[in-house]
Amino acid sequence: MTGESHALVLSATGLRAWDRCERLFAFTYIHPMPWPGPQGTDPQLSERRTSLGTQLHHLIHQHALGLDPRSLARTDPDLRRWFERYRASAYAALDGPVHSELHLSASVGDMVVRATFDRVIQRGSEFVIVDWKTSERLPDARVLADDWQALLYPFVLAEVGSALNGGVAIAPEAIKMVFYYVEHGQEVVIQHDSERHEGVRSNLLRVMASMARSGYEPTGKQGQRCLKPAPCRFYSLCHLADMRIEEQVADDDVPEVGPDDYLALLPEYEFDDEPVSL
Amino acid sequence: MSGADGVLDGWSTDLSHPPRVLNGPPGSGKTGVLLMRFRQLLQSGEFPTGVVVWVSNQQAVQHWQQVIRDWNHRGVNATVMTFRSWVRQELMQNWALVESSGVLPGKPPQARPFFIGLMAAQHILSDCCAEIDPKHDVLAESFTAPAMRRVQVLDAYARVIEHGLPYDTVLPRLNACHDAGPQSQAFHVYIAEAIAAYRSRCMTYRVLDHALQLELFTLALLNHRGYLQRLAAHTQHVLVDDFEECCPVALRVIDHVSKKARSVLVACNPLGGLREYLGGDPVGARALSQGFEERYLMISEAALPAASLADYLYARAVDEAAASVNPSGKRSILSLHPSCVLRVQMFDVLIARVRALVAQGVPSQQIVVIAPMVDPLLLWHLREGLAQDGLPLRVLTGTNRVVDHRPVRVLTTLVRLARPQWQMPPPEADVTEMLETLLNLHPLESPHVQRGVYQDGQLNVADTVNWPRLLENRRASYDGLYGWVKQMCESEAPLDVLLEQAFAQVYAPRCLLGLAPDGVKGEAGSLKSADVAMDVLQIDQLIQNARTHRHLMAALGEGSAGDPKRFLRSIYAGELAERPLIPRGSLPAAVTLYTAAKYAEEGAPVAHQLWVDVASPLWWKSDIREFINPRVLSRNWDEGMYTEDHDQRDQALKLGRTLRAIVSKCRVGLDVFASDHGSDGAELSGELLGWFAEFAHATRAIANGTATEVSL
Numbered sequence: 001m002t003g004e005s006h007a008l009v010l011s012a013t014g015l016r017a018w019d020r021c022e023r024l025f026a027f028t029y030i031h032p033m034p035w036p037g038p039q040g041t042d043p044q045l046s047e048r049r050t051s052l053g054t055q056l057h058h059l060i061h062q063h064a065l066g067l068d069p070r071s072l073a074r075t076d077p078d079l080r081r082w083f084e085r086y087r088a089s090a091y092a093a094l095d096g097p098v099h100s101e102l103h104l105s106a107s108v109g110d111m112v113v114r115a116t117f118d119r120v121i122q123r124g125s126e127f128v129i130v131d132w133k134t135s136e137r138l139p140d141a142r143v144l145a146d147d148w149q150a151l152l153y154p155f156v157l158a159e160v161g162s163a164l165n166g167g168v169a170i171a172p173e174a175i176k177m178v179f180y181y182v183e184h185g186q187e188v189v190i191q192h193d194s195e196r197h198e199g200v201r202s203n204l205l206r207v208m209a210s211m212a213r214s215g216y217e218p219t220g221k222q223g224q225r226c227l228k229p230a231p232c233r234f235y236s237l238c239h240l241a242d243m244r245i246e247e248q249v250a251d252d253d254v255p256e257v258g259p260d261d262y263l264a265l266l267p268e269y270e271f272d273d274e275p276v277s278l
Numbered sequence: 279m280s281g282a283d284g285v286l287d288g289w290s291t292d293l294s295h296p297p298r299v300l301n302g303p304p305g306s307g308k309t310g311v312l313l314m315r316f317r318q319l320l321q322s323g324e325f326p327t328g329v330v331v332w333v334s335n336q337q338a339v340q341h342w343q344q345v346i347r348d349w350n351h352r353g354v355n356a357t358v359m360t361f362r363s364w365v366r367q368e369l370m371q372n373w374a375l376v377e378s379s380g381v382l383p384g385k386p387p388q389a390r391p392f393f394i395g396l397m398a399a400q401h402i403l404s405d406c407c408a409e410i411d412p413k414h415d416v417l418a419e420s421f422t423a424p425a426m427r428r429v430q431v432l433d434a435y436a437r438v439i440e441h442g443l444p445y446d447t448v449l450p451r452l453n454a455c456h457d458a459g460p461q462s463q464a465f466h467v468y469i470a471e472a473i474a475a476y477r478s479r480c481m482t483y484r485v486l487d488h489a490l491q492l493e494l495f496t497l498a499l500l501n502h503r504g505y506l507q508r509l510a511a512h513t514q515h516v517l518v519d520d521f522e523e524c525c526p527v528a529l530r531v532i533d534h535v536s537k538k539a540r541s542v543l544v545a546c547n548p549l550g551g552l553r554e555y556l557g558g559d560p561v562g563a564r565a566l567s568q569g570f571e572e573r574y575l576m577i578s579e580a581a582l583p584a585a586s587l588a589d590y591l592y593a594r595a596v597d598e599a600a601a602s603v604n605p606s607g608k609r610s611i612l613s614l615h616p617s618c619v620l621r622v623q624m625f626d627v628l629i630a631r632v633r634a635l636v637a638q639g640v641p642s643q644q645i646v647v648i649a650p651m652v653d654p655l656l657l658w659h660l661r662e663g664l665a666q667d668g669l670p671l672r673v674l675t676g677t678n679r680v681v682d683h684r685p686v687r688v689l690t691t692l693v694r695l696a697r698p699q700w701q702m703p704p705p706e707a708d709v710t711e712m713l714e715t716l717l718n719l720h721p722l723e724s725p726h727v728q729r730g731v732y733q734d735g736q737l738n739v740a741d742t743v744n745w746p747r748l749l750e751n752r753r754a755s756y757d758g759l760y761g762w763v764k765q766m767c768e769s770e771a772p773l774d775v776l777l778e779q780a781f782a783q784v785y786a787p788r789c790l791l792g793l794a795p796d797g798v799k800g801e802a803g804s805l806k807s808a809d810v811a812m813d814v815l816q817i818d819q820l821i822q823n824a825r826t827h828r829h830l831m832a833a834l835g836e837g838s839a840g841d842p843k844r845f846l847r848s849i850y851a852g853e854l855a856e857r858p859l860i861p862r863g864s865l866p867a868a869v870t871l872y873t874a875a876k877y878a879e880e881g882a883p884v885a886h887q888l889w890v891d892v893a894s895p896l897w898w899k900s901d902i903r904e905f906i907n908p909r910v911l912s913r914n915w916d917e918g919m920y921t922e923d924h925d926q927r928d929q930a931l932k933l934g935r936t937l938r939a940i941v942s943k944c945r946v947g948l949d950v951f952a953s954d955h956g957s958d959g960a961e962l963s964g965e966l967l968g969w970f971a972e973f974a975h976a977t978r979a980i981a982n983g984t985a986t987e988v989s990l
Contacts, residue, residue, distance in 0.1 A: 009347060033811075034818035036781045043775050055389045062374050065508070069374040075389045102327075103355035112347060114355070160353045163325060236782040 008211075009105070009112045012149040018207060019148070021226070026216035027234050037233035046230070053134040056082050056182065057101075057118060060132060063092070064100035064119065082134060082182035089180055089187070091130045097122040099164060106159040108204045115156040120164065127161070127170055129153050129177045138181055141188050150177050154192035155200040172197035299521070300545040308545035309338075312517045313345055315543055316356070319515055326356035328514035330535075333360060334523050337880055361528045362488060365495050366393055368509075369486075372499055379498035388484040391491075392833040398826070399476075399487040401848065402834070406475040410468065483834050492527045500530065510538035521546040614970055617952040621891065624953040625656055628890055629663035631949055632869060635886055642669050644885035647871040648940065650896040660871075670868040674876055679852040683816040685785060688712045690820075690846060692780045693773060695737055696766035700843050703735025716759055716788050717752045731756065737763055759784065773842035774824035781817055790814075812856075819857040820849070874898045878939040885946040892970070893952040893962040898933055 010018075010029070018025040027033045056079060062069040063086075073083035086092055099120040105112050119130040131149065144150055154175040161170045175192040218226075218238050226232045226239070302308045312331070319329055333339055342358040359367070369376060369391060377387040394402075480490055499505045513535050518524065521544035524532070536542040615631070618624040628647070636642055652660070661671045680686055691704040691712040704712075709732045714724035730743040740756050762784055766776060790810065827845045848854065872881055874897060891897055941948070952967045 034815045036778045036814075036818050036821045043778075044772070058370060058373070058390055061371060065371060066504075067372065067374040071387050072374055072377060072389045075387065079389060104353065105355055106352055163354050167323075236786045 008110070009114055011114050011116070012147075012152045015148040015152065015207065018211070021219050021232065022214050022216050023218045023238060024232055024234060026214075027237075030216065033234070033237075035234055035237050037231070037236060049134065052076060052078055052082075055079055056086070056132060056134060059083055060086055060118070061100050063087075064094060064098055066094070085182045085185040086132065086180070088185065091119065091121060091128070091178065091180060097164070104156050104160050106156045108201060109208050111204065111208050113152060113156060113204065115153045117153065117157070120157065120161075122164065125174055127157060127164070127175045129157060129175065131177070131179050133179050133181045134183060135181065136183055138184055138186060139188070141190075144179060144188055145190050150179070150190045151196075151200045151203065153177055154190075155197055155204075158192065158197055298541075298543045300543060302545070302547065308547075309341075309519055312519055312543065312545055313342070316346075316517060317349065319541075320356075324514060326354045328512060329356050329517070330364070330513050330515070331356065331358040331517045332364060332519070332524075332528070333358065334520035335360060335879075338519060339363075361524060361531075362491075365491050365527075368499060369491060369495060372505060375502060375505060376494055376498040379502070381494060381497045382484065383478070383482045385482050391484045391486045392830065393491065394485055394487050394830060396487070397854070398485075398830050401827075401830075401844070402479065402485070403472060403476045405844075406472040406479065407469070410472055410475065479834065485830065485833050492525065496527055496530070500534070506534070509535065513538070514540050516542045518542070518544040612970070613947065613949045615949060615951045617893065617954050617967070619954050621656060621953045621955065622659060624891065624951050625660050625663070628888060628951050629660065631888060631951075632664060632669065633667055636667065636669065640885055642869050645869045645888065646877060646881060646884045646886070647671075647869060647888045647890055648874055648877050649871060649890040650873065650894045650898075652871070652891075657871075664869060672868045672870045674870060674872050674880075678856045680816050680819055680854045680856045681849050681852055683813055683856065684711065684715065685789070685813045686816050686820050686849070688715050689777050689780045689785060689817060690849060692763065692784060693766075693776045694846070695763050696769075696776060696780075697842075698736060698767065700846075702843055702846060706732065713756075716784065717755050718788070719749070719752065723749060727752070727756070731760075755788075772824075772828050773845060774821050774828055777817075777821045777824055781821070785817075816856050819854070823854055874936055874940060877943070878936045881940075881943060883943040883945055885944075886949070887940070887944045887947075888949045888951065890951045891953065892950055892966040893954070894956055895962070897966060898936060 008029070014025065014029050017028055027035070055076075059069040059073055059079070060083075062072075070083070073080045099117065102117045102120055103114065104117065105114045107113075117129055118132050121128040121130065131153070154172065154177050157164075157175055158170050158172045162168055164170070172192045172194045177190045177192065179188045179190075181187065226235050232238075300308050300311055316329065316331065320326060331342060333342060339358055339360065346356065346358070357364070373390055376382070376391075477490070480486065486494065516532065516535055516539050518532060532542065532544070615627055618627060632642075632645060632647075635645055647660075657673065664671050681690075687708055688711065691708045694700065694702050694704045695709075706728060710724045710728040713719060713727050713731070714721060717724075717727065719727060726746065727749060730745070731738050731740070737760050739760060740753050745753050762780075766779070769776070771779065824842070824845055828842075831841060870881075889897075950967070950970050952962075954961060956962050
């Protein structure tokens with residue numbers, strides 16, 4: 001209200017939004033705009049998967065807290081299958097220091113980057129970040145390694161995770177990121193190291209510099225990214241002009257009208273035949 | 279400098295039981311002390327997840343988060359939330375424990391609970407009423423006068439539920455306090471049956487309102503040894519803001535945690551909080567801290583600007599002498615403007631005053647207008663008057679209904695046309711408005727088109743209509759609209775998705791064309807017009823609520839579609855309030871108009887306050903709904919029958935607190951405007967105005983010809 005500037009707080013999702021389209025990013029994070037838009041190509045299907053994914057994370061967190069949520073997992077066949085795969089994984093054991101649903105923030109320049117870790121496991125001097133994934137498709141490991149989540153999470157842990165390590169900073173080489181796909185019971189492991197760590201820092205600073213210069217114009221590669229992998233929520237806002245209804249006519253096409261045309265619009269009244277004497 | 283400076287000097291990290299209580303009126307810096315304490319703990323190396331901060335509302339959460347962010351805090355994030363959110367979080371994280379506790383009915387467990395608010399609770403409650411007696415679909419009848427009383431009672435019970443009070447003990451009290459004739463008794467018994475059905479249904483399906491959340495938290499978790507050990511192990515320090523507004527369960531948790539935690543610091547307003555009447559338990563809060571007065575930290579009231587006026591108003595409102603009046607060190611000016619004959623004249627004087635202030639160099643965002651609900655014409659007059667000097671007006675009242683927005687009515691009309699099987703054809707007036715909006719018709723033209731195209735609850739093909747020559751250029755546009763409705767008749771999309779499509783495919787391209795977003799880096803960064811942004815916000819509100827309603831119905835086992843008709847009926851009954859437009863980020867300079875209650879609760883301190891229409895009895899909205907007074911419902915009400923005198927005293931207390939909170943946010947000057955006549959032409963003689971005059975006289979006012987000015 002008074003023009004105060006506050007540090008921008010970004011997560012991996014925000015950074016992905018930036019990569020996808022600068023205007024999408026602005027509408028989501030800089031000047032949040034309520035603009036109703038379809039949620040994916042099949043809204044109800046994506047709604048169900050999102051809901052189940054959230055439930056799985058809750059169950060896993062409860063397990064980490066020492067509870068037994070197996071009876072809760074039985075409420076849905078997908079949930080049950082996923083939870084069993086989780087329990088069978090090498091990352092379900094709770095021996096040793098395990099942090100679940102941990103939120104960490106780190107500063108880079110004027111920006112604060114935030115990560116919500118599904119699980120951080122300490123094994124000796126090694127730290128394993130585990131992220132549970134419920135997607136049906138297994139991604140290409142090389143593509144995944146360049147995803148903002150795979151870059152940002154180990155970076156944040158190395159930057160500010162000393163609280164988990166007795167006050168001693170965690171070396172990038174001691175961190176690995178595991179994406180565990182519960183649909184398939186498979187994992188993708190990405191090792192962090194100093195070179196990668198500095199690369200992430202440079203990338204974040206580059207993004208920051210770009211944001212400072214940005215006019216937040218649509219950068220969705222000529223509209224291609226507006227629809228894939230799922231339609232952008234702001235599609236109808238950005239493409240209002242394209243969506244202009246064809247049947248609207250230009251002013252030249254408006255027919256000439258006379259007084260009778262206006263009279264035709266008036267409601268029909270019944271008048272008494274008798275003249276009114278004044 | 280505030281009176282809170284230095285209160286933490288010499289504090290160590292460990293402050294054992296009992297809690298330390300920080301007392302002070304609004305604006306005295308209690309929250310600042312809590313923030314300092316929080317920072318002190320982090321700097322001393324405390325693990326942030328071990329520090330729990332409970333604040334009273336979501337805005338306070340945002341304030342804390344912003345301050346922490348501005349410290350550029352790095353590392354583990356701390357827990358700052360309302361007590362209500364914290365209970366939800368605990369239930370969610372320990373749901374397996376709750377399900378295995380045996381407290382819930384013997385149904386197969388659910389993976390997680392479904393949390394609901396007051397509105398959804400009323401929906402279910404009304405359904406239960408209708409099931410017991412179909413004549414009593416209370417919400418559906420809410421437009422008729424006799425049903426209003428039932429709505430009030432229902433609302434009262436919903437609030438009992440919301441605040442976690444035992445309704446079976448409240449029932450006899452309500453009967454004793456009010457007309458306890460046989461009819462009234464029978465009605466209360468009927469409602470009590472409905473509540474029992476409601477409770478059973480919610481527990482069975484794990485649909486939890488606030489009261490049920492507290493009940494489950496108390497029964498299943500606070501009685502569980504393992505949970506309590508874990509809670510104590512993870513909660514090292516507790517900071518509580520607005521302690522007096524905590525509910526009884528919160529006090530119990532604080533009491534429990536304070537025995538184990540290393541420190542507990544609570545901030546409390548000894549005069550009671552603004553939201554106390556919504557179900558807080560100040561008596562319990564004071565009882566919890568009794569006997570530990572030596573640990574009280576009093577913040578001096580001298581820190582308050584305009585303290586003498588605040589105290590004067592408070593004393594007048596509660597009709598008792600203020601304990602102490604501490605003249606402020608700061609200088610503020612009270613200006614009493616002569617009462618105008620007509621309200622419109624009063625607004626002219628107001629506009630002139632705003633102009634004068636801006637001309638003196640006061641930034642417009644440092645000017646706040648506090649007014650009762652202003653009718654649209656006067657609001658337009660005010661907006662236009664200020665606009666002449668390039669001053670935009672933001673209106674933050676938040677008490678209008680979402681259906682008051684034309685785009686909301688247009689979209690709901692569209693979906694009613696697209697779902698003939700619901701047998702809810704829109705009224706002709708709504709179709710006329712929809713055609714006018716979507717075909718860009720003149721108001722004289724739209725009824726004509728409506729008469730031609732809308733028959734028997736359905737739209738007709740344009741070819742079958744005698745289409746007037748004048749409107750030939752709209753015909754193709756109508757064809758597109760007709761085509762969309764027909765296409766959607768075939769679709770099976772639920773209501774929320776249908777509304778979303780109606781917005782994206784029909785409303786936006788037709789009505790918002792040319793409304794390309796601003797250079798988003800610019801001022802508001804939002805849509806060009808604040809009015810349009812407000813409309814879009816309400817459409818979003820409508821869609822989000824329709825979605826929540828669908829999810830609720832699914833959670834209650836009513837299938838994925840639920841009953842969208844019920845939701846639409848509730849929209850038209852005006853149950854859903856509009857969402858206030860609070861643009862984020864940098865804003866263009868604007869004068870802001872608030873209602874008194876809204877500003878008291880949410881407004882930021884400003885240089886100048888302009889109180890308009892203070893003679894109006896509506897300037898401050900009192901709770902006239904007799905049943906929902908929490909002192910009646912509260913566990914701590916022990917004064918026998920609740921009489922009209924009690925009610926008047928409570929209203930006066932609430933008014934006093936509201937005035938005090940408002941005045942405490944005034945830094946430089948307070949202008950008071952009034953008119954002799956209300957919107958209905960009747961003469962006004964509001965007591966607020968009289969109080970001001972009396973205050974001015976008592977402080978040896980100096981008349982300067984146009985206004986009475988008093989140095990505070």
